[in-house]
Amino acid sequence: MTGIYAQEKPNIIFLLSDDQTSIATGCYGNNQVVTPNMDLLAQEGIMFKNHYNTTAICMASRATIMTGMYEYKTGCNFMHGPLKPEKFQQSYPVILRNAGYFTGFAGKFGFAVTEGQDWSERNMSVIPKAAFDVWGGGPGQTQYETAKNKSIAHYAEKYPHSTRAYGAWANDFIKEAQKSGKPFCMSISFKAPHLPFTPDKYFDYVYKNKTYKKRPNYGKENAKYLSPQSKSGRQYNEYTFWRDSEESYQDAIKKYNQLIHGVDYALGMIRKSLKEFGVSDNTIIIFTSDNGYSCGAHSFGGKVLPYEEASKSPLIVYDPRLPETKRGKIIESVTGNIDIAPTIFDYAGIKVPNHMDGVNLRQIAKRSSDYKNRVITLTNMWGNDEIQEMAVVTKDWKYIYWQYADKHMEPTEELFNISNDKYEMENVANKRTHEKALKKMRSLYDQQYNYMIKNMTLDNDYEKYKVLFDRKAKVTDKKEFLTGTYKEKAKKKNF
Ligand SMILES: [Ca+2]
Structure with missing residues (x-):
């Protein structure tokens, strides 16, 4: 210069x-x-x-x-x-x-x-x-x-x-x-x-x-x-x-x-x-x-x-x-x-x-x-309970943990090979051929989750995500942290 x-x-x-x-x-x-x-x-x-x-x-x-x-x-x-x-x-x-x-x-x-x-x-x-x-x-x-x-x-x-x-x-x-x-x-x-x-x-x-x-x-x-x-x-x-x-x-x-x-x-x-x-x-x-x-x-x-x-x-x-x-x-x-x-x-x-x-x-x-x-962490901590999730993404893979569960839905994992499948047309989380990638992305997720719970603010009701985003938490553990489903929130018009 x-x-x-x-x-x-x-x-x-x-x-x-x-x-x-x-x-x-x-x-x-x-x-x-x-x-x-x-x-x-x-x-x-x-x-x-x-x-x-x-x-x-x-x-x-x-x-x-x-x-x-x-x-x-x-x-x-x-x-x-x-x-x-x-x-x-x-x-x-x-x-x-x-x-x-x-x-x-x-x-x-x-x-x-x-x-x-x-x-x-x-x-x-x-x-x-x-x-x-x-x-x-x-x-x-x-x-x-x-x-x-x-x-x-x-x-x-x-x-x-x-x-x-x-x-x-x-x-x-x-x-x-x-x-x-x-x-x-x-x-x-x-x-x-x-x-x-x-x-x-x-x-x-x-x-x-x-x-x-x-x-x-x-x-x-x-x-x-x-x-x-x-x-x-x-x-x-x-x-x-x-x-x-x-x-x-x-x-x-x-x-x-x-x-x-x-x-x-x-x-x-x-x-x-x-x-x-x-x-x-x-x-x-x-x-x-x-x-x-x-x-x-x-x-x-x-x-x-x-x-x-x-x-x-x-x-x-x-x-x-x-x-x-x-x-x-x-x-x-x-x-x-x-x-x-x-x-x-x-x-x-x-x-x-x-x-x-x-x-x-x-x-x-x-x-x-x-x-x-x-690795970057993506979170959504806004909106109806069902839509709140945490994900981890690298250049090649994206792993999403949809934490919400009730009598109609189980927690769901999604895994996309985004470098080959940029339109996210195939969730490979349940494919045996991608077991290794799933294991790797789950471990990255857990690392990011552990960093999050150590560093999160104690203000403004974020501590509940220690439970909600924990892959090992039980559905019954989550119940007390739920604030309303889409139907309930739309009815109250509090979006
Ligand atoms: Ca905007």
Whole structure:
């Protein structure tokens, strides 16, 4: 590294879309979508092919991203509770600001930070706006209509859809950051492509008259061999627009892809601003999403599940200081949303604290052979009892332990050879030919389970997972920890 930047800390941009599955991105092998800026970022940076959200739902994933810890340590999701302020003090935005960075946040913050009992993330009083130098964020889900978001409403005339408004906000933020004379850390959490699918009309031309082919695992036929637990929640029983008719599928997938195209365009706006301000040579860009999206795979809608479409998102890391020969790499080792904060710490020259569960991605890219057997834990600790599960995933295998049992269903194991069966078309857990792999994955599961029970938070009702996720626990042991089945919860409408 030469020149004036050798002495300077790089600027860091963290971009997060909401509910973008990796396969909805051109560079991840989809030639039906138009994402030129994401594809270029991957070409010029490093693409992590097997990136999982260790907890595939908004609030939990966002708390994990900022703190580098698994959900069973953050203690934060819609059903369990907020992030404690002392944990937020260890998050990347706070630590970087303390280390001299000029920080900004725009978009959907998505989780509450409070000690209190009144913690809905829809309430601005529990969103840590004051932790940032510049604020363009909002509570709850935020709105697609720019004018309806207080902190960015002044962009509404030129950019009526919030996705492009965030691109404009970024430009103003970089200008402010330059005035501060400090390196900056800018985080933008787009609303897109989250429901309600309301794309920017400005991009109507992009997919005009386009008909999309479905993935091979689309539809109910491809759900027959899956566990009854996986089909017990709203992911299978609601979101019927993915399967009601050919027209409703085409309409949904087009809007979804068009929303992602908007995020792609905003990424282009941001890169253009970096060039204009002369900081493109010293600004890291990390792009990912908080969870995947099923889009009708195995007849599922929504996210939450540990299957590929719902749990995987794109992850691209761009470092302009990398030599040409190191660019455009595709990393196969598994990575997780736990890795984002350690990566940002590493780029900022801050020691990664021991309590973080992730690994910095620069190290994974540099020494990928050391991480080829890496194991990541996926959990769902939200929703109806039946759908809550724990899984372990490596580059080649995924093992899911569906813990729930009642008089209609037994605990179920699923084992997928994901490197050969990327659509998860065959559960081989009960195949004698795969006994060895099953044994290995069960032992990895037990290791991860043991780590979890030693490290889990005592707050917010997580201790019950010591029993629920224990492969050896009896059905009768679990009874006292159950909070309601899909039918019971849907009846009470407490989803
Ligand atoms: Ca989400």
